Amino acid sequence: MSNDFDAFFERLCSETGITSQSHLARELDLGRAAVSLAKRKGTVPARWILDLAARFELNPLWLEKGAGSPRSAGFEDEGHAPYHEIPKVRARLCAGGGSFETEGQVEGYYSFRADWLRSRGNPANMVLMEVVGNSMEPEIKEGDMVLIDQSRSDILSGGIYAVGVEETVMVKRVERLPGTLVLRSDNTDYSPIHLSGDELDNVRVIGKILWTSREYR
Template sequence: MQSKDFDSFFERLRKHTDISTQAQLARELGVGRAAVSLVKKKGAIPPRWILELSVRYNLDSNWLESGVGAARPEDSAEEFAGEFSRIPKVAARLSAGGGSFETGGEVEGYFAFRTDWISSKGNPSDMVLMEVYGNSMEPELKEGDIVLLDQSKHNILAGGIYAIGVEDTVMVKRVEKRPGQVVLHSDNTDYSPIFLGGDELENVRVLGRVVWVSREYH
């Protein structure tokens, strides 16, 4: 029976890991006890918690969240072949602030999405998950959000949010294309637009468009 409430989630976790108390869970996730209590009250487990715990303990993320399928990815692969698509979360970070982050394609783990749902967004093989750092895109995107990025979408559409690579920096911004110029806009009015033109455009890469975002509530 499918169950996404906190108590069922925690019981599954307790049986297959060395986590036996909510205090241990908080330490494993690097959050305060209050955050765990709030999640328990709301009942919805943050996607980032599911991802981190499933990767750390080699658990099937769909099973950990809902109880459907087998606990281990290798056990559930055949049973749910075609029903779910596993999307990689990559180590490259999306900067939504002023910081500079090294890009990288290292896979940190996988997150399961229903194939019919994610196929409505695009080709699952073109999708990756990345984490947002910084506050320049608030309130639309907040630090700690995990975004689903369609790497096949390179054409800039007005108002779209894209992952943009500028030299060794990866940023997530609203992008405006002008003749001979690209403008990166932040939703947070504390940040000024970034204007790129001339030789700078040679180092600008559109990595893909953001098509979905998870939100962890604190």
């Protein structure tokens, strides 16, 4: 989380059409009280930074800390720049039974070919995260880095998605059945998770996994 709500809000307003905290709450699909609480604490949830940066094509590091320019080179000259920088956040996706690490500061950027990214979606909506746990092995292993398109929340059965369930964010294969959402692991040691009824109110599809990278140790 950042530590200066007022500076964040001033930067946001300077580059977007947002004019009030109520307007910000509407953009984030939150109640006004959530924004008031963030202001009192002087903090900005990392998810807000990523969502707003993607929506308004802003540099998330600038939006969070005022570092760099408001819009990265990939946003300013996307038609000509051969590469586009995608932010990697410190938050990690759970592939198992552990908790989601909510520390979401941008810790760096990775360059991808801009034409490859655009062929798969809008680069402004993409983010990189690291995976912890072994529930998606052998397809995705612990320590892998995954590229997530946050704009692709419509479920295609069998696709791999980052899914938020209450305070945990997991990477799972997702299947939608009548009245039920099924989260499946590739590792057969893990049973499918069936969510239905009121449980669906606590589910948020973060985005579709587009790509994975593995560093051999």
